[in-house]
Amino acid sequence: MLILNCPYCGVDAEETELAAGGEAHLKRFGPGSSDDEFHDYLFMRENPKGVHFERWRHANGCGKWFHAARCTNTLEVFGTYTAQTSEPPQDIKDAIAAKRPGWTWREFS
Amino acid sequence: MKHYSAFAVAREALRYHTGWERAWRSPEPKKRYDVIIIGAGGHGLATAYYLGKNYGIQNVAVIEKGWLGGGNTGRNTTIIRSNYLQDPSAAIYEKARGLYEDLSQDLNYNIMFSPRGVIMLAQTQHEIRGYQRTAHANALQGVKTEWIGPERVKELVPIINLDGPRYPVLGGLWQERGGTARHDAVAWGYARACSAMGMDIIQQCEVTGVRSQDGRVVGVDTTKGAIDCDKLGIVVAGHSGQLAEMAGFRLPLEAVALQALVSEPIKPCMDVVVMANTVHGYMSQSDKGEMVIGGGTDGFNNFTQRGSFHHIEETVRALVETFPMISRLKMLRQWGGIVDMTGDRSPILSKTPLGGCFINCGWGTGGFKAIPGSGWGMAQLMATGHSPLTEAFSLDRFKEGRFIDESVAAGVAH
Ligand SMILES: Cc1cc2nc3c(=O)[nH]c(=O)nc-3n(C[C@H](O)[C@H](O)[C@H](O)COP(=O)(O)OP(=O)(O)OC[C@H]3O[C@@H](n4cnc5c(N)ncnc54)[C@H](O)[C@@H]3O)c2cc1C
Ligand SMILES: [Zn+2]
Numbered sequence: 091m092l093i094l095n096c097p098y099c100g101v102d103a104e105e106t107e108l109a110a111g112g113e114a115h116l117k118r119f120g121p122g123s124s125d126d127e128f129h130d131y132l133f134m135r136e137n138p139k140g141v142h143f144e145r146w147r148h149a150n151g152c153g154k155w156f157h158a159a160r161c162t163n164t165l166e167v168f169g170t171y172t173a174q175t176s177e178p179p180q181d182i183k184d185a186i187a188a189k190r191p192g193w194t195w196r197e198f199s
Numbered sequence: 200m201k202h203y204s205a206f207a208v209a210r211e212a213l214r215y216h217t218g219w220e221r222a223w224r225s226p227e228p229k230k231r232y233d234v235i236i237i238g239a240g241g242h243g244l245a246t247a248y249y250l251g252k253n254y255g256i257q258n259v260a261v262i263e264k265g266w267l268g269g270g271n272t273g274r275n276t277t278i279i280r281s282n283y284l285q286d287p288s289a290a291i292y293e294k295a296r297g298l299y300e301d302l303s304q305d306l307n308y309n310i311m312f313s314p315r316g317v318i319m320l321a322q323t324q325h326e327i328r329g330y331q332r333t334a335h336a337n338a339l340q341g342v343k344t345e346w347i348g349p350e351r352v353k354e355l356v357p358i359i360n361l362d363g364p365r366y367p368v369l370g371g372l373w374q375e376r377g378g379t380a381r382h383d384a385v386a387w388g389y390a391r392a393c394s395a396m397g398m399d400i401i402q403q404c405e406v407t408g409v410r411s412q413d414g415r416v417v418g419v420d421t422t423k424g425a426i427d428c429d430k431l432g433i434v435v436a437g438h439s440g441q442l443a444e445m446a447g448f449r450l451p452l453e454a455v456a457l458q459a460l461v462s463e464p465i466k467p468c469m470d471v472v473v474m475a476n477t478v479h480g481y482m483s484q485s486d487k488g489e490m491v492i493g494g495g496t497d498g499f500n501n502f503t504q505r506g507s508f509h510h511i512e513e514t515v516r517a518l519v520e521t522f523p524m525i526s527r528l529k530m531l532r533q534w535g536g537i538v539d540m541t542g543d544r545s546p547i548l549s550k551t552p553l554g555g556c557f558i559n560c561g562w563g564t565g566g567f568k569a570i571p572g573s574g575w576g577m578a579q580l581m582a583t584g585h586s587p588l589t590e591a592f593s594l595d596r597f598k599e600g601r602f603i604d605e606s607v608a609a610g611v612a613h
Contacts, residue, residue: 091507092499106509110498113453129598133451133542137440139502162454162500 111145200395223394231427239263241272243434244389245574254582264405268386274536279568280377287591289340295572308388317377330372409446415554437537439560458506460533464488478517506535544606548589
């Protein structure tokens with residue numbers, strides 16, 4: 091079972107306590123954007139076999155949204171962090187790079 | 200290829216079964232093929248089969264990284280139905296269901312198609328309206344389905360509990376010629392027929408790159424070396440995103456785990472397939488007597504072919520209310536497959552931005568039933584550049600807003 095640490099209340103929450111919210115750090119495009127931008131925003135997900143950034147809600151806990159960095163191939167969790175950011179904090183990036191040599195932010199997976 | 204028949208069984212019985220030959224050859228790859236199909240699941244093999252059978256294109260290789268039929272084709276719960284709402288879906292799924300009817304004869308391989316009937320239970324007022332609407336749509340599409348009341352449901356499924364406290368059974372959408380087939384046999388039957396046409400099915404060979412020149416595909420790199428081709432079909436279900444990346448484009452889908460489980464075998468007690476979409480659970484009884492149970496997908500991206508326990512727990516908990524007699528059954532096996540989910544929950548059968556490269560993916564949780572129809576349409580698309588069966592399922596529909604929205608329409612998969 092997946093266990094994630096909620097960065098707000100500090101609880102190690104197991105999956106039944108959490109609700110998955112899909113890929114994190116999407117850039118929103120709305121009125122005035124091009125067709126391509128809107129299409130990508132709505133439908134194109136990174137879907138990596140590897141490092142993935144995603145949104146989770148501590149639904150049966152404090153109720154807050156947070157982010158997790160996880161490997162979709164091994165189910166390893168690299169860390170969790172608050173949702174008030176548009177990219178993962180440096181310590182999370184470092185933790186991933188240490189375990190996945192050659193990985194860089196936004197070089198999908 | 201030696202023909203399978205009652206006579207062959209008798210002949211072999213008389214000589215200690217020494218005369219059976221291997222069902223397909225396991226050749227080393229040639230330097231070049233007219234067409235390469237990546238992925239020897241049901242959809243890839245059916246595509247190859249109809250390329251040969253309908254268009255005479257037989258210089259074909261099907262390349263598989265594991266063993267043929269070892270992906271979702273060998274992991275699914277084998278429900279076959281065609282009672283969809285949208286016209287393009289009804290067309291391709293009904294084409295497939297129709298082909299399943301005499302696929303055993305066509306392939307000379309017993310795929311055990313069992314049109315035992317499928318009921319989709321209505322357990323809310325919303326579902327009653329939804330299924331009545333589907334029944335009307337199916338009538339217009341020429342797909343034979345029927346709205347039935349709770350008494351008829353009870354007649355068809357004596358073990359069902361109609362008045363569960365949370366999920367009463369209010370009726371159902373009944374497709375008499377829906378049912379099941381043996382999943383492995385579908386892959387094996389197509390593989391044997393492809394091999395008999397001279398096609399090469401190359402197992403234990405992973406595609407690691409797609410080679411192109413001036414915007415056209417010219418071949419693939421594999422763990423058994425480079426192989427050239429004129430046309431390429433990518434038919435790899437959960438790994439479609441990875442293959443698309445090799446071919447230089449992206450796909451609007453995500454990979455998640457879908458699980459299923461079977462019980463210990465018991466005496467025959469249910470001879471139709473029952474789906475309960477409100478609770479995300481469905482059940483049928485296999486010929487061995489096991490209750491075959493499946494549910495909804497897990498919530499997060501996953502490539503491990505393992506799922507989370509609480510999802511099957513939820514499915515079984517809900518089914519126990521509707522089928523109280525299963526509460527004391529022991530479950531024998533549980534497994535998962537990686538399914539590729541698109542934004543509108545409909546598949547993609549399409550040309551791609553790379554010339555000569557085609558893709559067939561996005562069947563998600565419900566593509567077993569579609570294998571013959573998908574192969575038929577995909578072969579037409581690859582051979583002639585156009586197919587009425589696949590037209591609506593093209594990749595550009597997401598940009599153009601032409602969704603085939605079965606997620607809202609059917610509310611469930613499988
Ligand atoms: C638990 C479960 C229950 C289901 N129940 C039903 C049901 O009741 N009814 C229904 O209609 N559908 C059902 N489905 C869905 C159905 O199984 C799939 O839609 C269908 O089998 C997909 O077939 P495919 O040929 O596209 O993919 P697959 O059978 O997965 O074949 C793809 C193949 O591509 C290969 N491959 C991947 N990458 C590479 C590479 N780089 N190089 C070479 N080969 C590669 C894989 O090894 C695999 O064998 C279910 C699925 C699951 C997981
Ligand atoms: Zn919390």
